[in-house]
Structure formats: structure tokens, C-alpha cells
Amino acid sequence: MRKNKVQVISLGCSKNLVDSEHLLRQLQAAGYTIEHNPKRVDAEVVVVNTCGFIADAQEESINAILQMGEAKRQGRIGRLYVMGCLAERFMADLIEELPEVDKFYGKFSWKNLLSDLGKAYHDDIADQRVLTTPKHYAYLKISEGCNRFCAFCAIPLITGRHKSIPIEQLLDEVQHLVAQGVKEFNVIAQDLSSYGLDLYGKMMLPELIDQMAQIPGVEWIRLHYAYPTQFPYDILPMMAQHDNVCNYLDIALQHIADPVLDNMRRHITRQETLDLLARLRCEVPGIHIRTTLMVGFPGEGEEEFEQLKQFVREARFERMGAFAYSEEAGTYAAQYFDDIIPAQVKQQRLDEIMALQEEISQEIQEQKVGQTLRVIIDREDEDYYIGRTQWDSPEVDPEVLISKDQPLTIGNFYEVTITQALPFELIATPCS
Numbered sequence: 176m177r178k179n180k181v182q183v184i185s186l187g188c189s190k191n192l193v194d195s196e197h198l199l200r201q202l203q204a205a206g207y208t209i210e211h212n213p214k215r216v217d218a219e220v221v222v223v224n225t226c227g228f229i230a231d232a233q234e235e236s237i238n239a240i241l242q243m244g245e246a247k248r249q250g251r252i253g254r255l256y257v258m259g260c261l262a263e264r265f266m267a268d269l270i271e272e273l274p275e276v277d278k279f280y281g282k283f284s285w286k287n288l289l290s291d292l293g294k295a296y297h298d299d300i301a302d303q304r305v306l307t308t309p310k311h312y313a314y315l316k317i318s319e320g321c322n323r324f325c326a327f328c329a330i331p332l333i334t335g336r337h338k339s340i341p342i343e344q345l346l347d348e349v350q351h352l353v354a355q356g357v358k359e360f361n362v363i364a365q366d367l368s369s370y371g372l373d374l375y376g377k378m379m380l381p382e383l384i385d386q387m388a389q390i391p392g393v394e395w396i397r398l399h400y401a402y403p404t405q406f407p408y409d410i411l412p413m414m415a416q417h418d419n420v421c422n423y424l425d426i427a428l429q430h431i432a433d434p435v436l437d438n439m440r441r442h443i444t445r446q447e448t449l450d451l452l453a454r455l456r457c458e459v460p461g462i463h464i465r466t467t468l469m470v471g472f473p474g475e476g477e478e479e480f481e482q483l484k485q486f487v488r489e490a491r492f493e494r495m496g497a498f499a500y501s502e503e504a505g506t507y508a509a510q511y512f513d514d515i516i517p518a519q520v521k522q523q524r525l526d527e528i529m530a531l532q533e534e535i536s537q538e539i540q541e542q543k544v545g546q547t548l549r550v551i552i553d554r555e556d557e558d559y560y561i562g563r564t565q566w567d568s569p570e571v572d573p574e575v576l577i578s579k580d581q582p583l584t585i586g587n588f589y590e591v592t593i594t595q596a597l598p599f600e601l602i603a604t605p606c607s
Contacts, residue, residue: 180208182218182252184243185307186236187226189363189399191259193316195224196304198258198285203305205294211307216246219253222288225261227333230501236261244275258285260333282334283319302348309553311586312359312395312569313352317345317383321365323402325429326440326507327472327500330365337366339374342383346390353392356586359551360387361397361568368402381409388417394588395551397568399425403451404442411458421565422459425494427467431486432479435472440507445482452490463566465494470528471521472500473512480524487531493539494572495532499525533598540573540596547592547606550575552585562591562603575601 181202185195199209210218221243225236236259246252254277262269263281270279280288289296306313320334349360362384364370371379380398387396396419398410403426414420430436433445443451455462468483475483487495499521502514550562553569559576560583567573577583577591583605595602 177208177217178219179206180210180218181220181222182210182213182216183222183224184212184239185224186239187224187228187232187260189314189361190316190319190365191224191226192307193304193314193363194259194282194285196307197301198222198224198288199305199307200300200303201286201289201294201296204297204300205289205292209305211305216243216252220256220292221246221252221254222256222258224285225257225259227259227261227264228329229503233261240273240276244273247275256280256288256291258282258288264329264333302344303351304348306352306355306357308569309586310356311551311553312361313357314361314363315345315349315352316340316363317380318364318366318370322369323366323404323442324440324507326438326512327469327503329503329506332505334365337369337373339369339371339379341374342371342379342386345383346386349387349390349393353390358392358394358586358588359397360393360395361399362387363399365400366402367398367400368405368407370407378405378407378409380407381413384410384413384420385417388413388419394419395421395565397421397423397565399568401426403428403448406451408454408458411455414459414462422462423465423566423568424455424462425465425568429467429469430472430475430479430483432475432482435474435479438474438508438512439469439472463493464490465496465568465572466492468495468497468528469500470497470524471516473508473514473516475516475524484528484531487528487535491535491539492532493536493566495536496571497525497528497532536573537596537598540598540601543593543601544596545593547590548575548603549588550577550591550603551588552577552583554585555583560585562589564601573599573601575603577603577605581605581607 183195185192202209226232243255247255257276258280262279286296318339320337321331322337502509548564552562554561562575590606591603593601593603
């Protein structure tokens with residue numbers, strides 16, 4: 176066990192990762208040696224930043240805590256602290272069931288960890304972070320919480336109502352990150368569409384992105400997790416006006432059948448969804464849309480599932496993920512709907528819709544063969560450089576495998592020619 180060392184283990188989404196990065200900066204300023212997601216735990220203090228979104232994520236978080244508890248019993252680590260969404264949601268139960276944890280902190284109370292370590296929280300570096308991503312890209316969290324209260328979602332139970340981060344604070348954070356070498360900003364929130372409503376009385380996402388795009392050194396801006404209802408259409412001209420705002424939008428649609436959308440409390444109809452997609456593609460030619468769909472929600476019969484499959488065929492999403500509904504305690508759906516669709520039926524529907532999407536993805540990828548595209552290089556392996564286009568978000572979207580015909584530098588942009596397409600990868604050669 177190494178004294179004066181803190182190791183932080185981050186689980187869950189990129190929003191959690193941003194919290195860990197802010198904590199790491201504070202720990203660094205307090206004089207600690209810091210390490211993120213270590214291969215071997217050996218620190219005086221270990222902090223587990225948990226996810227509490229769905230059952231699988233909760234199980235992963237519990238297992239991580241138990242593993243660290245065992246390391247503590249073996250004397251390999253000193254104190255064990257737990258923070259994040261799982262702690263926020265199930266604090267009382269966790270305190271009772273996991274006595275090996277020295278203290279729990281919620282989603283927003285992690286600053287108290289510093290004082291419990293006998294250290295001060297430094298307000299003057301509140302907009303600074305220790306990056307855990309490759310140094311050329313970062314996530315920028317612009318708000319917390321959500322006011323939508325979809326029937327299936329536990330996020331409002333964990334994070335509370337939507338709360339935007341002021342534009343000035345975000346722009347300062349961007350400038351600090353650019354000074355560290357960050358070129359690509361993946362803008363994230365539980366609900367991008369509502370950004371600014373609580374602070375400014377109107378949706379301010381277009382204004383934020385407009386100002387971000389004008390900061391020297393910001394090469395790419397990519398938008399994640401917009402909400403389809405009351406979509407801020409003024410963001411679309413920003414994509415056309417600024418070359419560094421990627422023609423990419425992550426917008427979870429969940430379903431298309433009106434009875435299911437109504438049960439989900441999505442406050443949108445099938446036709447309104449189709450109109451939204453048509454306008455996105457009309458105003459931003461070449462846009463790549465990433466969406467998430469859910470199968471097996473109460474009210475999804477065979478007819479509704481067939482509507483969903485037909486929607487996927489016709490919408491031809493460039494990027495799509497799906498998951499099967501699982502009941503979450505405390506949500507509207509858990510209180511008012513019976514989860515009666517068998518697990519094997521949900522899995523069969525999930526397999527069907529993802530197999531359909533794989534075919535669509537292959538066709539869309541093949542259209543890129545012969546094109547010259549701009550990519551950023553993320554890493555190098557034995558046979559290829561690994562890069563991404565403006566349409567590829569880190570970790571979730573396809574990558575470009577670039578032959579080693581000439582030396583390339585990680586973190587730099589290059590023009591490459593696409594030579595081959597796979598459903599979830601492109602093969603390319605660098606342009607001379």
C-alpha cells in the first residue's frame with residue numbers, strides 16, 4: 176500500500192467520468208499521487224465512482240465495491256470510499272450492507288470527500304480536470320438531471336431536476352482543455368435539448384455551441400443525448416455555419432409506435448418523430464444520427480414491434496443501439512405497468528432489430544468506399560493506426576483502421592481514402 180496515493184475507479188457513463196476527472200484534479204492539487212482505473216490497487220485511498228442506471232450497471236458497481244473491500248481486508252489498500260449514482264440512489268441500503276466502505280457520497284456531495292481527507296476544496300480550479308481520455312479529446316458535461324420523467328427512467332430519481340452549467344463556466348473549461356491539447360469536444364448531458372432553460376429562461380444550446388466553435392483550437396464539437404420533444408432546431412444552422420461542429424447528433428428515440436410512446440411518457444407521436452428526422456436530414460445534409468431504441472416495454476405487442484422494425488428499415492440510422500426493457504424500482508413504469516413480456520421474447524426482439532441494423536450499417540458503410548475523409552488518430556496497434564471520422568464518437572461508434580503506409584501521429588488529423596467497409600469498421604489508407 177502506497178501512502179499519499181489515491182486511486183479512482185470510474186464506472187458507468189461519460190458524465191460520471193467527468194466527475195472523476197474533476198475529483199482527480201482536486202486530489203492532485205491537495206498533493207496526492209493520483210491514478211485512474213488502475214490495473215493493480217495499492218493506494219492509501221480508493222474511490223469507486225458508481226453507476227446506478229440499470230440493473231447490470233448496479234451489479235457491476237456492487238462487484239467493484241466488493242472487490243475493493245476484499246483488497247482492504249487483505250491490507251492492499253487503506254480507506255475505501257464510494258460515490259456516484261448508485262450511492263445517491265441507495266445510500267441507506269449500501270451503508271447497512273457494505274460496512275467495509277469507510278464512507279458513501281452521493282452524486283453531488285463528493286466535494287465532502289476532500290474535507291474528510293483533511294484537504295480543502297479549491298474553488299479556483301473548479302473548471303479544471305485531469306483528463307482520463309487520450310489528450311486530444313474530452314467530454315464536456317453541460318448539465319445534470321432531467322425534467323422529462325420518462326416512465327422507464329430512473330435518472331430523475333438519482334440526479335434530480337435539470338440543472339444547467341453557466342455558459343461562462345463551460346467556456347472557461349473549454350479554454351483550459353484546449354490549453355492542454357484537447358481538439359475534440361464531445362458535449363454531453365442527460366438532456367441537451369433543455370440546456371439553459373433553468374438559467375436563462377430559454378433553450379441556449381445553439382448559443383453555447385456557437386461560442387464554443389469560435390474558440391481557437393476547437394477542431395470538432397459533437398452533440399450527445401438530445402431529447403426529441405421540444406427539440407432546439409436552432410442548433411442545426413450552427414452545424415452548417417461552423418465547420419468544426421460535426422454533422423452528428425445522438426438523440427434517443429426509444430420507439431415509434433404511438434401506444435408504446437404514450438406508455439413511455441415520451442410526449443411525442445410517431446408522426447412528430449418522423450417530421451423531426453425529416454427536418455434533421457433536410458437542414459443538415461449528410462448528418463449521421465445515432466439513436467437508441469428499446470424493445471419489450473409494456474404495451475409492445477407483435478404489431479408494435481413490427482412497426483419498430485419497419486421504422487428502422489425506413490429511417491436507416493447511421494448509428495443505432497438497442498436494449499431490452501428492465502423494470503427499475505421507483506419509476507412510473509414499475510408502479511403502473513406489469514412487466515409481462517417474457518425475457519426470452521425481449522431478447523429475441525433485441526436480436527432481430529440489431530441484426531437488421533447490422534445490414535443497414537453495412538450498406539451505409541459501403542457508400543464511403545472510395546471517399547477521402549478527415550480522421551483523427553486515437554491510437555496505434557500492431558497492424559493499423561486507429562482513427563475516427565467526424566461521424567464517430569469515441570468508444571461507441573465505428574473506427575477507421577488505417578494502414579501503416581506512412582507514420583502518423585496520435586492526436587493529429589489526416590486525410591485518408593476508404594478502401595473497404597465492414598458493418599462497424601472502415602479500412603483506409605493515408606493520402607500522401
